[in-house]
Amino acid sequence: MIRRALSGHVARWAAILSLSVGATTRAALAQTVVVRRADIERAGWNRVTEILDGAVGWARASVDGFTYAASPDRLPAVGESGPSTPQWIVVVDGQRVPASLFGAQLLELLPVSVAQIDSVVFTRGPVIQAGTPVARGMMSIYSRRPHPGMSGELTYQHGDESGDPGPYRYTDLSSPNVEKIGPFAHAGVGWGGRSWDADAGVHLASLNVTDTLISTRFPASTFARVRQDVFSVTPTFRAGVEAFGGRHEVLAGYGEQRGLLFIPTERHEQSLRTTSGYVGASGSFVAASTMFAYEGSSSLLDAGELASPLAFTVGHTRRHLGGTMSASRAAGTSTLTVGVIGDRWTLAADALSGSVTSSGGGPFARVVVPVGVATIDGNAALISDGGRGTSLDASIQASFRVDSTTSIAIHGSRVQSHRNMDGAWIDAFMLGYQLPAGAPTFSAVGVSVARRFVPFVAATFELRAEHVTDWAGLSVARAAPFASPPDSLTHHATLFGVHARVETLGQSEWQGSLEYDRTTASGLDGAVFGVEIESTPVDDFRAQLSSAPIRDFRLSGILALTSGTQWAAFATTANAGTTPPLRRVDASMEKWMWQRRLRLELLYRNLLNEPERTHPFGAQWNLRWHVSASLSF
Amino acid sequence: MAGFVHPRPAVPLGIRRAASVLSFVSAFATSNVVAAQDKSPTRSAPFSRLTIRAGALWQTTDDRFGRLYSPSTGYSVEVSMPFDVGEFALAAERATFTGLAPSPHPDFHGTVGMLKWRVALPNVGPLTVALGAHAGAMRFSFQDTVIAPGLRKEMELLFGVNAVGSVRLPANFSAFAMGEYTHVHLHVPVHMMPLSVGVGYGLTTPGWLSDFLR
Numbered sequence: 047m048i049r050r051a052l053s054g055h056v057a058r059w060a061a062i063l064s065l066s067v068g069a070t071t072r073a074a075l076a077q078t079v080v081v082r083r084a085d086i087e088r089a090g091w092n093r094v095t096e097i098l099d100g101a102v103g104w105a106r107a108s109v110d111g112f113t114y115a116a117s118p119d120r121l122p123a124v125g126e127s128g129p130s131t132p133q134w135i136v137v138v139d140g141q142r143v144p145a146s147l148f149g150a151q152l153l154e155l156l157p158v159s160v161a162q163i164d165s166v167v168f169t170r171g172p173v174i175q176a177g178t179p180v181a182r183g184m185m186s187i188y189s190r191r192p193h194p195g196m197s198g199e200l201t202y203q204h205g206d207e208s209g210d211p212g213p214y215r216y217t218d219l220s221s222p223n224v225e226k227i228g229p230f231a232h233a234g235v236g237w238g239g240r241s242w243d244a245d246a247g248v249h250l251a252s253l254n255v256t257d258t259l260i261s262t263r264f265p266a267s268t269f270a271r272v273r274q275d276v277f278s279v280t281p282t283f284r285a286g287v288e289a290f291g292g293r294h295e296v297l298a299g300y301g302e303q304r305g306l307l308f309i310p311t312e313r314h315e316q317s318l319r320t321t322s323g324y325v326g327a328s329g330s331f332v333a334a335s336t337m338f339a340y341e342g343s344s345s346l347l348d349a350g351e352l353a354s355p356l357a358f359t360v361g362h363t364r365r366h367l368g369g370t371m372s373a374s375r376a377a378g379t380s381t382l383t384v385g386v387i388g389d390r391w392t393l394a395a396d397a398l399s400g401s402v403t404s405s406g407g408g409p410f411a412r413v414v415v416p417v418g419v420a421t422i423d424g425n426a427a428l429i430s431d432g433g434r435g436t437s438l439d440a441s442i443q444a445s446f447r448v449d450s451t452t453s454i455a456i457h458g459s460r461v462q463s464h465r466n467m468d469g470a471w472i473d474a475f476m477l478g479y480q481l482p483a484g485a486p487t488f489s490a491v492g493v494s495v496a497r498r499f500v501p502f503v504a505a506t507f508e509l510r511a512e513h514v515t516d517w518a519g520l521s522v523a524r525a526a527p528f529a530s531p532p533d534s535l536t537h538h539a540t541l542f543g544v545h546a547r548v549e550t551l552g553q554s555e556w557q558g559s560l561e562y563d564r565t566t567a568s569g570l571d572g573a574v575f576g577v578e579i580e581s582t583p584v585d586d587f588r589a590q591l592s593s594a595p596i597r598d599f600r601l602s603g604i605l606a607l608t609s610g611t612q613w614a615a616f617a618t619t620a621n622a623g624t625t626p627p628l629r630r631v632d633a634s635m636e637k638w639m640w641q642r643r644l645r646l647e648l649l650y651r652n653l654l655n656e657p658e659r660t661h662p663f664g665a666q667w668n669l670r671w672h673v674s675a676s677l678s679f
Numbered sequence: 680m681a682g683f684v685h686p687r688p689a690v691p692l693g694i695r696r697a698a699s700v701l702s703f704v705s706a707f708a709t710s711n712v713v714a715a716q717d718k719s720p721t722r723s724a725p726f727s728r729l730t731i732r733a734g735a736l737w738q739t740t741d742d743r744f745g746r747l748y749s750p751s752t753g754y755s756v757e758v759s760m761p762f763d764v765g766e767f768a769l770a771a772e773r774a775t776f777t778g779l780a781p782s783p784h785p786d787f788h789g790t791v792g793m794l795k796w797r798v799a800l801p802n803v804g805p806l807t808v809a810l811g812a813h814a815g816a817m818r819f820s821f822q823d824t825v826i827a828p829g830l831r832k833e834m835e836l837l838f839g840v841n842a843v844g845s846v847r848l849p850a851n852f853s854a855f856a857m858g859e860y861t862h863v864h865l866h867v868p869v870h871m872m873p874l875s876v877g878v879g880y881g882l883t884t885p886g887w888l889s890d891f892l893r
Contacts, residue, residue, distance in 0.1 A: 640890075
């Protein structure tokens with residue numbers, strides 16, 4: 047374990063130590079988890095949200111099983127932490143897509159469906175990504191390109207949860223009815239030409255919210271009058287063209303989600319019709335021996351009322367306009383990139399006669415310098431966060447290639463939350479909370495080693511530590527939100543973790559992986575933070591094994607183990623405010639037909655029928671099955 | 680329902696009927712032995728043959744459920760074909776379950792859909808026996824006009840094991856008897872032991888279908 051003091055204007059220290067022995071010779075700047083297309087198929091994920099299951103070490107929490115929040119770094123879960131705490135970001139094909147609403151990530155409204163995804167990379171920790179300071183982590187989605195000529199895909203999945211009352215409904219052995227799961231569906235058509243491609247699609251999903259752990263929190267007459275499922279539908283469009291020595295892409299989508307949405311800070315649901323619109327462009331081109339890159343987008347997220355007897359207080363529209371531009375030029379063996387980033391947020395709410403805006407941004411630079419067997423990669427961004435001053439975010443990584451199978455990387459980073467730039471202030475504003483003056487700051491340094499042992503098996507082992515300052519807790523009653531002085535509710539913490547992964551490589555008959563993450567907290571400034579941080583699990587383990595013993599036929603098994611959690615802010619006389627440890631075994635069977643145009647999958651989740659719940663107020667999931675069909679041409 | 684005991688025969692009526700039919704079919708088959716052992720599922724190329732089976736269905740249930748409902752004679756259909764290992768089958772069964780006195784609950788139609796996988800044991804003369812497991816879902820369609828229409832149907836997961844014995848008859852026909860043990864994953868689990876007896880017909884899988892399945 048290496049700890050390194052960092053100095054800055056907050057005079058905090060932080061450390062991440064990473065020791066990696068991995069599949070690739072490129073060590074990660076911060077911890078990454080890669081989910082590939084085959085992983086998605088084996089696990090039977092048919093919604094983008096479900097892919098979060100593969101982010102080992104990310105503390106995932108959901109009330110309805112449809113919309114999730116996640117803590118990438120084990121800091122307190124949404125609801126235990128204060129509103130407007132910084133969230134992880136979502137990037138689709140290099141474009142930042144705002145998807146956070148009150149801490150929940152509306153991933154079903156992203157302009158990409160799970161059927162279009164090639165891979166997903168989860169990165170946690172403070173990083174600077176293409177000039178953007180990212181405080182806690184990001185989910186980077188990479189889509190598949192359409193095949194040459196015309197192509198299309200149809201997917202459909204439906205499932206059901208065991209435990210229905212059946213004929214015992216008429217007896218004293220009766221029990222509540224439980225969930226149908228789905229349908230989850232996608233339809234898309236695309237065209238791939240020599241220098242351009244385009245595709246359009248639509249994905250939809252529906253999930254019941256009739257679990258008794260949800261319904262019993264409402265008066266029976268009230269719950270009977272609210273929508274019994276959460277439903278989303280999202281048309282998407284994407285086009286790309288190769289021109290001027292680079293690729294240029296346009297991404298667009300319009301999504302709508304209807305149903306109950308749990309507002310963590312309020313600790314109850316509201317009935318919402320949430321719409322999301324996004325259009326963005328990105329690309330690069332070369333001129334005068336310089337590569338120019340750009341990314342810009344305009345998006346909106348609207349929370350409107352869906353007719354119900356529930357109180358509706360969060361109606362608003364938040365609009366985002368943002369972009370980056372950069373120029374990169376080689377100087378000998380080094381590469382220098384300079385650019386500028388800017389974001390602007392506009393809030394229009396029922397409670398406002400006009401609108402409120404915020405903006406932030408500034409210049410950034412990146413330099414990549416080979417030095418002997420090492421490569422130095424440095425990033426810096428000078429961010430002016432509206433009227434809250436200017437701060438410097440920076441990261442540096444030194445990578446060493448020891449031999450053809452081993453590499454070592456050392457990195458350090460420090461990123462401050464920029465609430466005017468990332469729009470995090472909107473949640474607190476809408477919920478009536480005054481934000482503390484300080485801003486959370488995340489700092490880290492680390493070392494990682496990557497190594498491949500044999501051609502088809504690799505392993506990763508990583509140690510890390512991270513320090514956060516000025517984290518806002520939620521330990522006061524709703525009636526006294528962040529009463530003065532607001533800084534009295536801020537906390538400091540140091541997080542230490544270990545991450546290990548073993549995986550097979552290549553296309554052998556057997557494919558599998560083992561992944562384990564453990565994060566512990568220390569240096570907490572008082573008992574309050576120590577209680578809040580128990581809302582995220584200490585241990586997270588996931589193993590998968592699949593085999594294709596017969597052509598066009600694959601069997602897979604998945605084991606997931608996660609430690610239980612305690613949510614002090616959600617403990618009531620009727621609810622212990624805990625989630626049980628997760629012990630889940632899944633199994634799936636896939637068969638390809640019609641020259642692999644058609645894939646059928648039968649999937650069982652939670653074969654042990656153990657309690658599965660990620661939120662103390664959330665639904666509990668029993669043994670369940672899914673059947674899916676995917677037709678591509 | 681406490682204290683109520685439904686009168687049950689020592690051997691369920693359905694089972695006795697099935698045994699009678701099976702013994703008749705076996706006797707008929709024995710006199711029509713066809714040297715067709717090479718058409719047993721495990722010896723055929725994957726997807727090369729289709730066997731369609733249809734029969735009458737009788738079933739018994741666990742005692743707890745049997746005190747509430749009595750299943751009537753139903754029917755079963757199945758389509759199977761050889762796979763690289765063993766054979767796969769898609770099967771459906773349907774029967775009506777009648778509420779029992781003294782306070783009968785609403786009847787329901789029980790429809791079962793299953794995916795089965797079996798491996799054949801060595802043939803014994805004209806008799807082929809295969810054992811395997813199955814998974815699927817059971818749909819409960821309640822004949823209850825009082826409750827909301829949306830609550831009149833439920834679907835529940837099931838797992839089980841099964842065995843089928845068949846003897847070949849002339850002209851690609853066969854006779855079969857099939858037994859299953861099924862666990863229906865209701866909140867209060869139900870265990871069913873269906874027995875179906877009927878006739879099967881084998882045919883070469885149409886080219887378009889075998890191509891599709893590959």
